[in-house]
Amino acid sequence: AKEEGRGRYRLFEAGMNARIQARRTLELDLRRAIARQEFELYYQPQVDARTGAYDGAEALIRWHHPQRGLVSPADFIPLAEETGLIGVLGEWVLRTACAEALSWPKHLTVAVNLSPVQFRDARLAVTIRNILAETGLPGFRLEVEITEGSLLQDEQRTLAILRELRTLGIRISMDDFGTGYSSLSYLRRFPFDKIKIDQSFVRQTPDDKDSAAIVRAITMLGASLGMKTTAEGVETDAQSSFIAGEGCDQLQGYLISRPVPADKIAMLFSPENRI
Ligand code: C2E
Ligand code: CA
Ligand code: CA
Ligand code: CA
Numbered sequence: 001a002k003e004e005g006r007g008r009y010r011l012f013e014a015g016m017n018a019r020i021q022a023r024r025t026l027e028l029d030l031r032r033a034i035a036r037q038e039f040e041l042y043y044q045p046q047v048d049a050r051t052g053a054y055d056g057a058e059a060l061i062r063w064h065h066p067q068r069g070l071v072s073p074a075d076f077i078p079l080a081e082e083t084g085l086i087g088v089l090g091e092w093v094l095r096t097a098c099a100e101a102l103s104w105p106k107h108l109t110v111a112v113n114l115s116p117v118q119f120r121d122a123r124l125a126v127t128i129r130n131i132l133a134e135t136g137l138p139g140f141r142l143e144v145e146i147t148e149g150s151l152l153q154d155e156q157r158t159l160a161i162l163r164e165l166r167t168l169g170i171r172i173s174m175d176d177f178g179t180g181y182s183s184l185s186y187l188r189r190f191p192f193d194k195i196k197i198d199q200s201f202v203r204q205t206p207d208d209k210d211s212a213a214i215v216r217a218i219t220m221l222g223a224s225l226g227m228k229t230t231a232e233g234v235e236t237d238a239q240s241s242f243i244a245g246e247g248c249d250q251l252q253g254y255l256i257s258r259p260v261p262a263d264k265i266a267m268l269f270s271p272e273n274r275i
Pocket of ligand 3 (some may be wrong): 197
């Protein structure tokens with residue numbers, strides 16, 4: 001039995017070494033990927049829940065790995081955060097999104113996801129201001145999506161950054177709302193313009209009564225606080241009509257469109273394609 005245990009331990013160790021090795025390889029690849037421009041932004045449209053008209057799109061990063069193919073952001077964003085590479089990567093995302101959105105009709109916005117790690121840099125707002133100046137995108141056409149993790153950073157610094165972004169006309173969205181711990185107090189302490197209802201609630205509406213009640217409650221909360229609400233992960237007509245009926249402002253999800261490359265979104269947004 002002792003022998004067997006030792007054998008199992010060695011197997012476990014080998015498995016762990018393989019995982020550490022795989023992680024190191026991925027980290028090296030990630031460093032190279034930035035230099036080699038293996039990243040691309042996809043865009044997923046957001047529509048007015050009442051009229052169905054386009055309001056803008058969310059930028060979602062994609063990594064075309066030369067060997068592994070498409071790597072999901074869920075797999076490399078955490079690594080980029082741990083290694084600090086999210087700094088350069090995040091700047092690339094902001095610059096690219098602002099530059100690409102410039103060709104869209106002038107009323108459409110682009111939403112960019114910010115990592116909590118980016119908020120550790122007090123110069124974040126300055127960086128974003130410079131990117132707006134360089135690309136020529138007006139601040140009111142940019143939205144930043146932040147998660148609760150960003151609000152768990154140094155509160156004074158985060159507040160200062162968010163206030164500065166707002167003076168530039170940039171809109172601030174609370175992403176994945178309802179999945180964290182103390183989101184309600186954050187809504188009071190931080191200057192949000194929009195709440196994004198997490199897809200885990202959207203997915204189960206309207207059949208699941210509890211999820212439907214939560215979507216309704218968040219929509220009402222947003223309305224009373226003077227914030228817009230967006231439902232993400234809308235996949236079915238039943239979800240769409242229920243959520244729009246509840247007075248939610250915006251819809252986003254596969255029902256409207258999957259995330260698509262820059263040239264596709266520009267085509268979708270071009271006035272000739274207006275429905
Ligand atoms: P997120 O910000 O919550 O983005 C929404 C995710 O849901 C996206 O996954 C999107 O493709 C997916 N989605 C949209 N509509 C539907 C739908 O109807 N059904 C389903 N099942 N899924 C839908 P994606 O692109 O894989 O991104 C995953 C996460 O990675 C994002 O979640 C965000 O947290 C992070 N991420 C993506 N791009 C960036 C980026 O540029 N910077 C940072 N910091 N994080 C990013
Ligand atoms: Ca998001
Ligand atoms: Ca989200
Ligand atoms: Ca999410």
